[in-house]
Amino acid sequence: MQDNPILVEVIRGLLVESRHRGAVAVCDAEGMLLLALGDVETPVFPRSAVKAMQAMPLIESGAADAFGLDDIELAIACASHSGDKAHLAAVRGLLAKAGLKEAQLACGVHWPMSERASQELIRAGKSPSAIHNNCSGKHAGMLATAVYRRLDPAGYERPEHAVQEDIRRVLSEICGVPLDRHDMGIDGCSVPTFALPLAALATSFARIGSGKGLTGARKDAAERLVSACVASPTLVAGEGRFDTVAMRGLGTKVFSKGGAEGVHCASLPALGLGIAVKIDDGTKRGAEHVLARLLSELVPGADQVLQSRLDGELRNWLGLKVGRVRPSALLENAAKRLSQQKDSSAASSPR
Amino acid sequence: MQDNPILVEVIRGLLVESRHRGAVAVCDAEGMLLLALGDVETPVFPRSAVKAMQAMPLIESGAADAFGLDDIELAIACASHSGDKAHLAAVRGLLAKAGLKEAQLACGVHWPMSERASQELIRAGKSPSAIHNNCSGKHAGMLATAVYRRLDPAGYERPEHAVQEDIRRVLSEICGVPLDRHDMGIDGCSVPTFALPLAALATSFARIGSGKGLTGARKDAAERLVSACVASPTLVAGEGRFDTVAMRGLGTKVFSKGGAEGVHCASLPALGLGIAVKIDDGTKRGAEHVLARLLSELVPGADQVLQSRLDGELRNWLGLKVGRVRPSALLENAAKRLSQQKDSSAASSPR
Numbered sequence: 001m002q003d004n005p006i007l008v009e010v011i012r013g014l015l016v017e018s019r020h021r022g023a024v025a026v027c028d029a030e031g032m033l034l035l036a037l038g039d040v041e042t043p044v045f046p047r048s049a050v051k052a053m054q055a056m057p058l059i060e061s062g063a064a065d066a067f068g069l070d071d072i073e074l075a076i077a078c079a080s081h082s083g084d085k086a087h088l089a090a091v092r093g094l095l096a097k098a099g100l101k102e103a104q105l106a107c108g109v110h111w112p113m114s115e116r117a118s119q120e121l122i123r124a125g126k127s128p129s130a131i132h133n134n135c136s137g138k139h140a141g142m143l144a145t146a147v148y149r150r151l152d153p154a155g156y157e158r159p160e161h162a163v164q165e166d167i168r169r170v171l172s173e174i175c176g177v178p179l180d181r182h183d184m185g186i187d188g189c190s191v192p193t194f195a196l197p198l199a200a201l202a203t204s205f206a207r208i209g210s211g212k213g214l215t216g217a218r219k220d221a222a223e224r225l226v227s228a229c230v231a232s233p234t235l236v237a238g239e240g241r242f243d244t245v246a247m248r249g250l251g252t253k254v255f256s257k258g259g260a261e262g263v264h265c266a267s268l269p270a271l272g273l274g275i276a277v278k279i280d281d282g283t284k285r286g287a288e289h290v291l292a293r294l295l296s297e298l299v300p301g302a303d304q305v306l307q308s309r310l311d312g313e314l315r316n317w318l319g320l321k322v323g324r325v326r327p328s329a330l331l332e333n334a335a336k337r338l339s340q341q342k343d344s345s346a347a348s349s350p351r
Numbered sequence: 352m353q354d355n356p357i358l359v360e361v362i363r364g365l366l367v368e369s370r371h372r373g374a375v376a377v378c379d380a381e382g383m384l385l386l387a388l389g390d391v392e393t394p395v396f397p398r399s400a401v402k403a404m405q406a407m408p409l410i411e412s413g414a415a416d417a418f419g420l421d422d423i424e425l426a427i428a429c430a431s432h433s434g435d436k437a438h439l440a441a442v443r444g445l446l447a448k449a450g451l452k453e454a455q456l457a458c459g460v461h462w463p464m465s466e467r468a469s470q471e472l473i474r475a476g477k478s479p480s481a482i483h484n485n486c487s488g489k490h491a492g493m494l495a496t497a498v499y500r501r502l503d504p505a506g507y508e509r510p511e512h513a514v515q516e517d518i519r520r521v522l523s524e525i526c527g528v529p530l531d532r533h534d535m536g537i538d539g540c541s542v543p544t545f546a547l548p549l550a551a552l553a554t555s556f557a558r559i560g561s562g563k564g565l566t567g568a569r570k571d572a573a574e575r576l577v578s579a580c581v582a583s584p585t586l587v588a589g590e591g592r593f594d595t596v597a598m599r600g601l602g603t604k605v606f607s608k609g610g611a612e613g614v615h616c617a618s619l620p621a622l623g624l625g626i627a628v629k630i631d632d633g634t635k636r637g638a639e640h641v642l643a644r645l646l647s648e649l650v651p652g653a654d655q656v657l658q659s660r661l662d663g664e665l666r667n668w669l670g671l672k673v674g675r676v677r678p679s680a681l682l683e684n685a686a687k688r689l690s691q692q693k694d695s696s697a698a699s700s701p702r
Contacts, residue, residue: 003354010612010633013536015546017396018612018633021372045368108668122473133668185364186673195366261361261369281632282361282369317459317484322537 004038007279007331008286010314012323019328020286022262022279026294026338027202028272029212031176035294035338036199037330043177043195044278045185047259050201051138052078052208052225053174054191057166058141059221063148067097074228075235077141080258082238083112083132090235091136098144105130106157107139107189114238135189142167142191159184159192168194174207174214174222175200188260198276201265205274209255209267226255226267242288242309246295249305254295262287268298271342285325293327297339355389358630358682359637361665363674370679371637373613373630377645377689378553379623380563382527386645386689387550388681394528394546395629396536398610401552402489403429403559403576404525405542408517409492410572414499418448425579426586428492431609433589434463434483441586442487449495456481457508458490458540465589486540488586493518493542510535510543519545525558525565525573526551539611549627552616556625560606560618577606577618593639593660597646600656605646613638619649622693636676644678648690 003021010018023038033040055077058064064074076090095102111118112132121128130136139157146153146163156163159181171194172179179194187193196204207213208222229236233247236257242264246256256266262279264287275294279286292309295302303310312325327335354372361369374389384391406428409415415425427441446453462469463483472479481487490508497504497514507514510532522545523530530545538544547555558564559573580587584598587608593615597607607617613630615638626645630637643660646653654661663676678686 012396012544013546014533015394015396015536017536019631021632043366045363045366106669108670110668119473122470123476125474182365185366185368186667186671188667188673190667190669190671193363195364279632280370281372281630281634281637283632283634286632316537316539316541317461318457318541319459320537320541322539 004280005330006328007037008289008325009328010285010323010325012314017323020279020281020283020289022277022286022290023198024275024277024290024294025198025202026273026275027199027206029203029206029210029274031199031203033199034273034341035334037334040198040202043183043197044263045193045195045261046201046265046276047187047193047261047263048080048135049257049259049263049265049276050171050204051080051257052222052229052255053171053204054138054167055141055225056170056218056221057163058145059224060170060217061145061149061166063098063145066148067144069094069097069144071228071231072235073097074225075232076137078225078229078257079137079236080134081137081235082114082241083117083128083134084114084238085117087137087235087238088131091131091140094137094140094144098140098147100140100143100147100153102129102131104143104153105133105136105139107133107135109133133189139189139191157190164192168192171196171204174218175204198278201276202274205255205265205267205276206272207274209269209274210272212272226269229257230255242291246302246306250299250301253299253301256291258284258287264288264291266291266295271298273298289325289327290331293331293335294338297335298342355631356681357679358388359640359676360679361636361674361676363665368674371630371632371634371640373628373637373641374549375626375628375641375645376549376553377624377626378550378557380554380557380561380625382550382554384550385624385692386685388685391549391553394534394548395614396544396546396612397552397616398538398544398612398614399431399486400608400610400614400616400627401522401555402431402608403573403580403606404522404555405489405518406492406576407521407569407572408514409496410575411521411568412496412500412517414449414496417499418495420445420448420495422579422582423586424448425576426583427488429576429580429608430488430587431485432488432586433465433592434468434479434485435465435589436468438488438586438589439482442482442491445488445491445495449491449498451491451494451498451504453480453482455494455504456484456487456490458484458486460484484540490540490542508541515543519543522547522555525569526555549629552627553625556606556616556618556627557623558625560620560625561623563623577620580608581606593642597653597657601650601653604650604652607642607646609635609638615639615642617642617646622649624649640676640678641682644682644686645689648686649693
């Protein structure tokens with residue numbers, strides 16, 4: 001793997017205190033790279049960024065229609081949710097329609113990401129359960145697919161289960177990359193995660209956002225899932241979180257989804273583009289700043305919606321301004337070039 | 352600044368999922384570099400790693416003796432504490448002896464690092480206050496110094512206050528580096544933090560741990576503070592945290608202190624060495640792994656005490672083993688060379 005460049009700098013006083021290296025690809029649905037910084041060919045684990053693609057078999061199998069799932073339930077199947085009331089209700093709704101129980105969720109347990117939800121549990125003297133896991137909606141969707149297909153739901157999270165094999169096939173087809181066991185890791189919630197080059201990930205996000213390069217049931221499934229997410233941005237993440245803020249403010253102009261270890265992807269349906277970011281060190285601080293900077297050039301209104309993130313102001317416990325997160329000169333210049341490229345291609349394209 | 356090497360790798364499945372670059376210096380009290388990986392000359396903010404040095408004016412001014420401070424109160428003045436009961440009691444003890452009130456603390460407010468302490472506050476329907484800030488002991492020590500010196504305690508956290516000027520002088524003298532306002536940032540708790548080269552930081556830790564290169568009152572102050580920390584490792588950090596685990600298990604063999612943004616330093620008094628680590632991206636995951644690996648070669652028993660950290664096993668929410676944090680080949684080889692160097696210098700030194 002080649003050395004990735006510094007994309008984000010963290011300033012304190014007059015010095016760069018910390019820095020984040022990484023790679024980013026911006027592609028169209030045909031896989032043409034509009035921007036490549038760093039290594040966009042070595043596979044990286046996309047983690048939760050590809051939950052919408054992991055949810056496709058839920059629709060393609062016919063399970064979603066058979067169980068009468070609505071957009072709320074489809075959005076939660078694609079979510080890394082904060083564990084607030086609305087999230088739990090959506091997961092429970094999905095489970096109930098498919099005749100499933102919370103105890104069947106194999107995602108493991110963590111405290112809700114939502115501080116408010118965690119505090120409510122603590123005040124009530126309760127502990128979290130699997131439904132509070134940010135991936136519980138994805139797991140509910142996988143379980144629903146399994147029962148609809150009359151497969152044994154036990155073990156649905158294992159690599160050899162037909163539900164996971166289906167997901168591997170879907171990812172492989174949309175990304176245009178053969179995937180085998182060597183590309184597999186086990187995710188925080190125990191399902192497989194398959195490593196994919198950033199260029200392929202960006203291409204897949206261009207495809208699922210615009211429908212270009214997809215056909216038939218696959219195209220319909222992508223449109224339905226992305227629309228469901230964009231229509232319920234609070235369900236896909238939670239209050240104050242990047243994906244919720246971005247999609248709530250930008251409507252159908254962006255579908256954005258983060259993953260663990262510094263991965264973040266986005267679809268820009270109107271432009272037919274996809275973006276995929278991976279920060280080498282795995283920090284969200286780096287990934288979100290890169291994506292915010294690129295969106296601010298590519299998507300009208302994103303500069304306002306993501307303003308506090310673009311400012312990157314660091315305040316301390318007393319509220320004093322002590323530093324700033326900022327794009328590196330390389331990222332800054334690349335973002336500006338990308339914006340010009342977009343404008344000139346829009347000007348020259350036939351109407 | 353030159354490119355720092357990869358020191359730590361994070362493995363998932365068969366791939367390196369994330370990586371941490373950084374620099375590390377191991378020095379003796381004369382500033383001789385026994386190990387230098389990466390850039391050990393460009394100044395970095397040491398943040399909370401130098402709290403013991405920030406506490407020196409508390410002793411050197413005569414305030415600690417005048418107020419009859421004991422080792423508990425000296426340890427908490429050097430701490431980044433978890434906000435558990437014993438920590439709060441120690442801070443309150445220090446404040447009471449100096450006739451100070453909690454309301455005078457200018458460190459700002461955050462939830463206790465201790466999950467248990469946070470949950471107790473929530474269950475009691477309370478919010479945290481400045482005393483829960485991990486730096487409240489340091490601030491209490493600064494306030495005590497100010498009142499003993501009959502300085503206005505208000506504004507004790509500001510760069511121009513005599514207490515902070517004293518700290519700048521102490522840091523500059525022990526590290527052997529002139530420091531001015533250009534090297535200054537404001538820390539999370541609102542006091543100044545002065546950027547220092549890792550080589551100078553490692554040298555200063557060699558000095559405060561062994562007393563070598565220090566004389567008179569400065570030497571006594573260093574010995575008293577380091578002894579107080581090593582004698583109360585739980586006060587300096589908290590249950591389960593690196594510094595507490597290391598010092599509890601290794602007694603007087605190590606004085607270790609972490610700071611924000613991936614800084615970690617340690618004194619090895621018996622060897623007369625100091626270590627200073629900075630991870631470029633600011634993550635504790637990287638810094639703690641580097642320090643654990645070096646301590647395991649240099650300090651008898653550290654391999655057992657820090658075993659779980661050296662194993663670096665990553666388990667997911669269900670308890671499945673999904674990956675591992677491991678030293679890069681460069682760090683691994685450097686650690687082994689360092690161990691041989693130490694053994695051969697011990698064998699050849701006069702007894």
